[in-house]
Amino acid sequence: MYVLNKITGEKQAATITKIDAAEISQINKTKRFDFNWNKEKAFHVYKLTVEDKEEPIGLLSMEERPQDYALEIRLLAVSKENVGQSQKFSRIAGCLIAFVCKEAFKRGFGGFVCLKPKTKLEAHYIQQYGLQSTKMYLITEGENSLKLIQEYYEDKQERK
Amino acid sequence: MKTNRKESKETNFSKFTGEELADAFIFPTDKVLSAKEKKEEGEFWKNRRNQFENRTHGQKMYSRLLQLKFQLEDYIDSSQYVETLSFGFFLNEYVSRQDKKDKDFAVEVDVKPAVLSQYINNHRKPTDEFIIRLELHSNGMIPAISWFKVVQKDKEHEIMTNQKLRDEESKYVKNRLGFAY
Numbered sequence: 001m002y003v004l005n006k007i008t009g010e011k012q013a014a015t016i017t018k019i020d021a022a023e024i025s026q027i028n029k030t031k032r033f034d035f036n037w038n039k040e041k042a043f044h045v046y047k048l049t050v051e052d053k054e055e056p057i058g059l060l061s062m063e064e065r066p067q068d069y070a071l072e073i074r075l076l077a078v079s080k081e082n083v084g085q086s087q088k089f090s091r092i093a094g095c096l097i098a099f100v101c102k103e104a105f106k107r108g109f110g111g112f113v114c115l116k117p118k119t120k121l122e123a124h125y126i127q128q129y130g131l132q133s134t135k136m137y138l139i140t141e142g143e144n145s146l147k148l149i150q151e152y153y154e155d156k157q158e159r160k
Numbered sequence: 161m162k163t164n165r166k167e168s169k170e171t172n173f174s175k176f177t178g179e180e181l182a183d184a185f186i187f188p189t190d191k192v193l194s195a196k197e198k199k200e201e202g203e204f205w206k207n208r209r210n211q212f213e214n215r216t217h218g219q220k221m222y223s224r225l226l227q228l229k230f231q232l233e234d235y236i237d238s239s240q241y242v243e244t245l246s247f248g249f250f251l252n253e254y255v256s257r258q259d260k261k262d263k264d265f266a267v268e269v270d271v272k273p274a275v276l277s278q279y280i281n282n283h284r285k286p287t288d289e290f291i292i293r294l295e296l297h298s299n300g301m302i303p304a305i306s307w308f309k310v311v312q313k314d315k316e317h318e319i320m321t322n323q324k325l326r327d328e329e330s331k332y333v334k335n336r337l338g339f340a341y
Contacts, residue, residue: 065205070208111226125186135200
């Protein structure tokens with residue numbers, strides 16, 4: 001899995017790790033991310049870090065819904081310096097979404113992941129990540145989730 | 161009511177395009193659902209459960225095999241060694257998740273049932289040929305390199321912890337370095 005350094009054009013290895021309540025508080029205090037992440041402590045929160053750097057550049061909160069055989073993405077944000085055209089790294093959100101897809105396969109949910117989109121962003125999520133629209137949720141499962149995993153986990157140049 | 165928008169004053173989301181926002185955020189859903197929306201949400205999850213529980217035999221098997229693939233990949237990428245997660249364990253899972261008998265699978269990859277049993281019980285190290293056959297059998301779903309890395313992980317643990325072999329080999333080593341380490 002890698003993110004793209006837009007300044008140097010280099011691919012840099014990315015790692016996603018689960019964080020506990022203490023680390024959530026600590027990151028929240030830095031104000032490097034939008035939203036109040038302390039409200040996500042009851043859920044599964046992960047950080048994305050790039051090789052050789054401790055500071056995360058992406059955060060994700062997801063809820064496991066075993067009774068529904070699904071993972072729901074509750075909240076995702078890249079660090080403030082990575083929002084918009086002046087971003088240093090691209091692919092952060094895609095890596096985090098692909099990570100949830102992989103977790104959904106590992107839990108035996110067939111890669112089923114859903115999220116409730118802001119209405120005006122729905123079309124962008126569909127276009128960027130191939131999500132399917134239902135009345136309330138955007139979903140990905142099966143082949144599309146596999147495609148996202150391949151897109152964000154595998155370096156195509158290294159595959160062949 | 162409290163909302164999850166503590167930092168919204170700091171970032172002016174309106175200055176970004178929809179594409180840029182979708183590339184950076186999945187926003188929190190603070191909205192309180194109406195009775196109609198709650199009903200729709202209930203129906204959504206009911207449909208999801210029905211869809212999952214009524215999968216065909218083939219779909220269930222495919223899902224189980226993908227689960228195994230990603231569990232195996234996670235294990236080989238982790239720095240942890242777990243004794244039970246051996247090559248034999250994953251091979252046994254690969255066979256049983258297809259609802260196949262060992263002897264039938266042995267025919268499919270052209271090895272004797274006794275040899276397959278030795279692989280599954282970790283009494284024999286798999287050959288490169290066998291590992292390649294596993295990749296071909298899964299149609300590339302579980303690549304040979306993943307199987308090889310599990311074998312490698314078992315081997316790494318063995319070499320690090322084999323005191324008996326160290327004791328046996330000790331007699332062949334002379335003039336050892338005297339430096340403290």
